[in-house]
Amino acid sequence: MRNIAYFWREAWRSLSRNRLLTLATVSTVCICVLILGVALLLTVNAGNFMKHLESDVEIVAFVDKSLTPSQVKAIGKELTAIPGIDKVKFVSREEGLKKLQQKMGMEKLEETIGENPLPDTYEIKASDPREVPHLARKIEKIEGIYKVKYGQGVVEKLFQVTRWIRIVSMAVIILLALGAVFLIATTIRLAIYSRRKEIYLMKLIGATDWFIRWPFFIEGFILGTLGALVAVAILALAYNSLISNMQTVFFLPLVAKAEVVNRIYLGLIGVGSLLGIVGTYISVNRFLKV
Amino acid sequence: MLIQFYNVSKIYPNGVKALDDVSLKIDRGEFVFLMGPSGAGKSTLIKMLFREEKPTRGQIFIASRSIVRMKRKEIPALRRSMGIVFQDFKLLENKTVYENVAFAMEVVGAKPNDIKYRVPELLKMVGLKGKEKCFPGELSGGEQQRVGIARALANQPMVLIADEPTGNLDVDTSCEIMELLYDINRRGTTVIMATHARELVRNAHKRVIILEKGKVVGDYPNGEFLA
Numbered sequence: 001m002r003n004i005a006y007f008w009r010e011a012w013r014s015l016s017r018n019r020l021l022t023l024a025t026v027s028t029v030c031i032c033v034l035i036l037g038v039a040l041l042l043t044v045n046a047g048n049f050m051k052h053l054e055s056d057v058e059i060v061a062f063v064d065k066s067l068t069p070s071q072v073k074a075i076g077k078e079l080t081a082i083p084g085i086d087k088v089k090f091v092s093r094e095e096g097l098k099k100l101q102q103k104m105g106m107e108k109l110e111e112t113i114g115e116n117p118l119p120d121t122y123e124i125k126a127s128d129p130r131e132v133p134h135l136a137r138k139i140e141k142i143e144g145i146y147k148v149k150y151g152q153g154v155v156e157k158l159f160q161v162t163r164w165i166r167i168v169s170m171a172v173i174i175l176l177a178l179g180a181v182f183l184i185a186t187t188i189r190l191a192i193y194s195r196r197k198e199i200y201l202m203k204l205i206g207a208t209d210w211f212i213r214w215p216f217f218i219e220g221f222i223l224g225t226l227g228a229l230v231a232v233a234i235l236a237l238a239y240n241s242l243i244s245n246m247q248t249v250f251f252l253p254l255v256a257k258a259e260v261v262n263r264i265y266l267g268l269i270g271v272g273s274l275l276g277i278v279g280t281y282i283s284v285n286r287f288l289k290v
Numbered sequence: 291m292l293i294q295f296y297n298v299s300k301i302y303p304n305g306v307k308a309l310d311d312v313s314l315k316i317d318r319g320e321f322v323f324l325m326g327p328s329g330a331g332k333s334t335l336i337k338m339l340f341r342e343e344k345p346t347r348g349q350i351f352i353a354s355r356s357i358v359r360m361k362r363k364e365i366p367a368l369r370r371s372m373g374i375v376f377q378d379f380k381l382l383e384n385k386t387v388y389e390n391v392a393f394a395m396e397v398v399g400a401k402p403n404d405i406k407y408r409v410p411e412l413l414k415m416v417g418l419k420g421k422e423k424c425f426p427g428e429l430s431g432g433e434q435q436r437v438g439i440a441r442a443l444a445n446q447p448m449v450l451i452a453d454e455p456t457g458n459l460d461v462d463t464s465c466e467i468m469e470l471l472y473d474i475n476r477r478g479t480t481v482i483m484a485t486h487a488r489e490l491v492r493n494a495h496k497r498v499i500i501l502e503k504g505k506v507v508g509d510y511p512n513g514e515f516l517a
Contacts, residue, residue: 200380202397205374205398206369206398208366209362211399
């Protein structure tokens with residue numbers, strides 16, 4: 001308990017003694033976390049956008065015109081029973097026609113053609129959009145359904161692309177985090193280097209490694225957290241103004257849920273603290289080999 | 291026996307043979323000079339005592355414990371039983387005299403009350419009463435070494451190890467420092483001192499071990515060294 005006060009006092013003393021280095025490290029962490037945060041927000045938004053696209057994917061099943069209404073209903077029941085299907089919506093041929101008329105802007109399409117050419121359809125949403133091609137094949141086999149459409153080919157491509165975007169952005173984030181650790185390790189190494197005589201002396205007097213390490217860990221923790229706090233403040237300001245300004249102009253579907261965004265901010269602060277501690281760990285051990 | 295060296299050799303990675311088959315014993319309460327020209331292996335021998343260096347071959351016992359086989363986490367306890375005095379004092383420039391001595395107690399986790407009690411006592415003993423608030427830069431070389439000695443004694447060591455403690459001091463100041471070391475020895479602390487100041491050693495009438503090219507070439511009991 002006595003030592004904890006000593007550790008904090010020593011950490012604080014070192015921070016205020018090496019103001020320039022403190023500033024340099026805090027800025028380094030700040031920039032790293034800022035880049036990390038931008039990358040993270042981009043990824044989250046890209047993910048959100050992709051989910052948007054993916055959830056638009058639906059299967060349309062065309063029902064044979066010769067079926068009686070009760071048979072059509074039975075197909076609906078059969079569809080709902082398939083595992084992995086989220087929603088099944090029945091669109092009767094009359095509704096289908098209305099929609100088509102609206103879409104084409106022709107009120108009296110039926111009169112022009114003479115009869116309603118459309119079949120009854122089911123619009124089906126999968127609980128996991130990636131299962132769509134698989135489900136579509138299953139649905140095709142149901143008796144009374146003569147055709148299934150879901151944007152064959154295009155959908156498979158879309159999922160391939162979104163998967164790659166996810167992998168690449170994860171890799172970029174990991175690389176950035178590694179870079180940040182390296183930079184922090186270097187800056188903290190400088191802080192330790194300026195105190196190497198003191199550390200050597202402590203070792204020869206008989207201080208334990210942990211006794212020497214703790215103040216540096218606290219220092220790294222403070223530097224990391226401080227840098228991350230500044231970065232998150234900048235990020236939050238920028239992102240909030242982006243949401244309030246851009247959304248109205250470009251209709252970007254930005255992630256604005258406080259719950260999600262706050263979790264990202266908290267995570268970034270945690271990452272900053274962790275970077276400070278890991279960076280210190282890498283640096284400090286080299287000076288304890290006496 | 292407090293310190294025992296058995297056939298200790300040290301070869302540095304660059305091939306330099308600093309110690310060559312050294313065997314010696316030092317008893318509790320002794321005052322021992324380690325003499326020899328520069329490069330004879332004095333510093334290497336001293337660094338082995340507090341395990342800054344490990345021997346390439348041979349065995350070292352301190353208070354009957356092998357420090358060659360000692361685990362890393364046992365080293366602090368070994369060092370706490372020793373006080374080390376350096377040629378260049380190694381004082382922390384941004385700490386006062388008081389803080390420099392208190393530092394040695396802080397880093398081994400001493401109680402604040404013990405520190406408050408012991409530091410003034412130590413400073414009085416080495417003759418630095420009244421200089422508590424000075425910074426090392428404001429002191430003479432002799433005074434700085436007194437701070438170094440007070441710091442070395444802070445944790446009541448069994449052994450005081452001094453590597454050329456008078457190397458940076460003039461003759462008169464050196465004699466004063468020697469008197470202080472004899473005084474410490476009289477109070478029961480074993481003292482091992484490396485030096486190449488012959489005049490100091492000649493007048494001391496203490497045990498003298500002579501190293502040359504890494505070998506012990508002479509070991510004279512109290513008063514027999516007259517070179």
